[in-house]
Amino acid sequence: MSNSTKTYQMISNTKIVNHKNMLIVIGQKGRLIYHLNKTFQDIKLILSNQTLKLNQNLECLQNEKVLDSILKNVNKYYFIKLNLSGIGFRSWVYFDSNKQQILIIKIDLAKDLRFIIPKSVTVFCLNPTLILIRGIKKDDVKALALKIKLARKTDNYKGKGIFLENEEKRLKIGKKI
Structure with missing residues (x-):
């Protein structure tokens, strides 16, 4: 040795x-x-x-x-942007009584999706359909982005869903009568 x-x-x-x-x-x-x-x-x-x-x-x-x-x-931020694509899709962030950051996403489901954000990550809604996830721990940022992205399966026929900022949307051709 x-x-x-x-x-x-x-x-x-x-x-x-x-x-x-x-x-x-x-x-x-x-x-x-x-x-x-x-x-x-x-x-x-x-x-x-x-x-x-x-x-x-x-x-x-x-x-x-x-x-x-x-x-x-430790001296720079790592960030990921998520786009919500679909009619009526929107998101917002608020702080609860315990000063814990909460992300709410409204999509095609009966109830809104609610995500509790870890302390090492900060989430900003730049507009109702654009979410910025920022933190100094790369693993925490990626894990939260993946958790949000997997909350709703993307619709490949209509192009609806939660996508990464640079992700390519591949649309399938619908049935022909």
Whole structure:
């Protein structure tokens, strides 16, 4: 087992705290908390003014990729836009009494769809048919977008449904009499 040293250049206003079994990275857009597993606990963090050095075994390459993505993503937002396509489709966002963000989507169903938004994600309705999902955790943003998209199956004959912003709508040809 040979040791290697990886050096990361820190972006200004980024702070890293190693507390118990957690690595807390605080950036301009928010904070990310990473729970250290046993292989990551063997890594020695060396913090200086603007650099972070890791002394680790070569077996921990996956943790190195995770840390690399955490340091990049804590200072920028990841976002996905969803389009509602169909007559009467609309959406809006409100906060409930517990200051929890709630997304309501009205589509062809008898009841409106209600989504409770996690704290790490923010949802904006740019207009009634355009939803912007934003957060610093890429996995949370993608999971919420997929959950919303799968709430209603798309109609390939009429072009109705919930689509990603750049998704191509493939319409099928209807029956000919």
